[in-house]
Amino acid sequence: MENSKELRSWLDNLELPHPLVIAGPCSAETEEQVLNTAHELKDSDVSYYRAGIWKPRTRPGNFEGVGAIGLKWLQKVKEETGLQTATEVANRTHVDLALEHGVDLLWIGARSTVSPFIVQEIADALEGTDKVVLIKNPVNPDLSLWLGAVERLHSANIKKLGVIHRGFSTYQKTKYRNIPEWQIAIELQSRFPDLPLINDPSHITGKRDMVFDVSQTALDLNFDGLMIETHIDPDNAWSDAAQQVTPSVLKQMFKDLKMRKETDEEAEYNANLANLRAQIDVIDNKLIEILGDRMKVSDGIGELKKQRNVAVLQTNRWNSILGKMILEGEQHGLSEEFVLRMFKAIHQESINHQEKIINA
Ligand code: PEP
Ligand code: MN
Numbered sequence: 001m002e003n004s005k006e007l008r009s010w011l012d013n014l015e016l017p018h019p020l021v022i023a024g025p026c027s028a029e030t031e032e033q034v035l036n037t038a039h040e041l042k043d044s045d046v047s048y049y050r051a052g053i054w055k056p057r058t059r060p061g062n063f064e065g066v067g068a069i070g071l072k073w074l075q076k077v078k079e080e081t082g083l084q085t086a087t088e089v090a091n092r093t094h095v096d097l098a099l100e101h102g103v104d105l106l107w108i109g110a111r112s113t114v115s116p117f118i119v120q121e122i123a124d125a126l127e128g129t130d131k132v133v134l135i136k137n138p139v140n141p142d143l144s145l146w147l148g149a150v151e152r153l154h155s156a157n158i159k160k161l162g163v164i165h166r167g168f169s170t171y172q173k174t175k176y177r178n179i180p181e182w183q184i185a186i187e188l189q190s191r192f193p194d195l196p197l198i199n200d201p202s203h204i205t206g207k208r209d210m211v212f213d214v215s216q217t218a219l220d221l222n223f224d225g226l227m228i229e230t231h232i233d234p235d236n237a238w239s240d241a242a243q244q245v246t247p248s249v250l251k252q253m254f255k256d257l258k259m260r261k262e263t264d265e266e267a268e269y270n271a272n273l274a275n276l277r278a279q280i281d282v283i284d285n286k287l288i289e290i291l292g293d294r295m296k297v298s299d300g301i302g303e304l305k306k307q308r309n310v311a312v313l314q315t316n317r318w319n320s321i322l323g324k325m326i327l328e329g330e331q332h333g334l335s336e337e338f339v340l341r342m343f344k345a346i347h348q349e350s351i352n353h354q355e356k357i358i359n360a
Helices: 006-014 031-041 069-081 092-100 116-126 143-155 182-191 201-205 208-220 247-256 265-308 315-331 336-358
Strands: 020-024 048-050 084-088 105-108 132-136 161-165 197-199 225-229
Touching (some): 006 161, 020 031, 031 247, 048 069, 105 116, 116 143, 143 161, 143 182, 201 225
Parallel strands (some): 020 048, 084 105, 132 161, 161 197
16 A cells, blocks of 8 residues: 555545544443434534444443444434434444444444454455545554554555554553554554544543643644544443543633644644654653663662672673663764763663662
């Protein structure tokens, strides 16, 4: 698959407001909840109304979606509010039912993108339709699996194709429900700059009070749209309660978010600058995280040395690290002087950590 203007022409042709906003509840629960939420979102920045009809649950026994009856509620949403509709499909039956009921946008969930069999089944079922199809990243941080799914849909002649970045699961405890790993989305964006890229801050954060900041980062990184879970009564939602916002919070968010896409030269310069700065912020955060991890390993070494009563400073080891890193640095365009200064600082911090442990 090549990058080409055709990849984004569908989005430009739809002439929807930028950013593209998809909002609505995690799950369709009752007809009343679906319709009430939709009516609150009419006359807002929302272009597509989402609701999960079949819910992929990690553990059995949780609410697994209302099933096909919910598609009738989405039809009503469209009739009563004029909003376009969107839902997740995970097999051929879902696709057939969603098409029968006139759903406008179908997305492939993170747990489906990991399975080429499922993706192929969905691609075959969709062949020849002109629906908008968005592919969420796989749950694991694997760009090729994500691209593979895009290629399967592209080969099935789906023209209105895009991707949704919803973060990646990790065993580590972090402030996110699914860590963003922004660099994966940025890499996809730089390979296919014309493939529409939507961010899903709800599943990245898992917490409603973090949704705004992640949305702003996504806009700074030039994402084309946002998918935000919105529920009339989030605290009592049947799934993903902690991350859903009310329609009024959503509307306020779109007043407060700084939009980055403008066309005059000055604005374009500012948009480019904001994009690059957001990339730097992502990398700086990673740097701090990695340095923190390094110190934790170093603490472990301190513990070992303490048990054996070994000296903290091991000069041979240190000289060999420095030699290797200077060569490595050269290959990445870093001067010897910088690598030396940086590693002296890291080494000093490491010694401080170990001193503390040995003398504790
Ligand atoms: C969802 O959008 O409600 C959903 C299940 O998302 P994901 O596939 O990203 O987990
Ligand atoms: Mn959800």
